[in-house]
Amino acid sequence: MSNGLERETRGGAAGAGRSLTDLMVAYQRGDETAFERLYGELAGPVLGYLRSLTRSAARADDLLQETFFHVHRARHTYDPGRSAKAWVYAIAHNVFLMSCRSARRLSRHEELAEEELPDVPVPPEAESLGTRDLVRRALARLPVDKREALVLHHVHGLSFQEVGAVQGVSGMAAKLRSHRGMVELRALLKDAGR
Numbered sequence: 001m002s003n004g005l006e007r008e009t010r011g012g013a014a015g016a017g018r019s020l021t022d023l024m025v026a027y028q029r030g031d032e033t034a035f036e037r038l039y040g041e042l043a044g045p046v047l048g049y050l051r052s053l054t055r056s057a058a059r060a061d062d063l064l065q066e067t068f069f070h071v072h073r074a075r076h077t078y079d080p081g082r083s084a085k086a087w088v089y090a091i092a093h094n095v096f097l098m099s100c101r102s103a104r105r106l107s108r109h110e111e112l113a114e115e116e117l118p119d120v121p122v123p124p125e126a127e128s129l130g131t132r133d134l135v136r137r138a139l140a141r142l143p144v145d146k147r148e149a150l151v152l153h154h155v156h157g158l159s160f161q162e163v164g165a166v167q168g169v170s171g172m173a174a175k176l177r178s179h180r181g182m183v184e185l186r187a188l189l190k191d192a193g194r
Helices: 004-011 020-028 032-053 057-077 084-102 124-129 132-141 144-154 160-167 171-192
Strands: none
Touching: 020 032, 020 057, 020 084, 032 057, 032 084, 032 144, 057 084, 084 160, 124 171, 132 144, 132 171, 144 160, 144 171, 160 171
8 A cells, every 4th residue: 555655756757757745845944836736736726626616716726825825834744754745734624614614604504596506516436326417416425524535535535544633633534434325325316316
């Protein structure tokens, strides 16, 4: 089983062949160009992740900026022995939770209008369950913790250990959330097909 650091190095060129971990360490040492490369590598995926949690593209954009503000402020706390990608996603997760605490939240059982649904990417594993739009709408109706675990693992490629680190739970709990989310997704799609 590979760890997040190996995947970060193999999984994508993080600026001139440097891994996300290398970029984060360079940024900790004051290299501003390392931050620019780190931002360039992670801003798009993190924005997609935040859009899967929120009901507003503008809110997701604001949360992205807040996330990288917190990355900047907390850069000295990053441990190079851990996945830089998971560390940034964990910050994004916490920024999202803080924004939810400060704003009124809708009940998770309340029906949302189409324009209020979060922009949730469809995991490849769910594409065969229905039309892309139907699956996206069903994913948007899942409880945030299950949807988040599904999206982080199946769309963004984080291991369950990394998903657990992002969500503040064990890897096994993250795997369980993802599995339960997939079960609920199938049930929602089955009900929609009736």
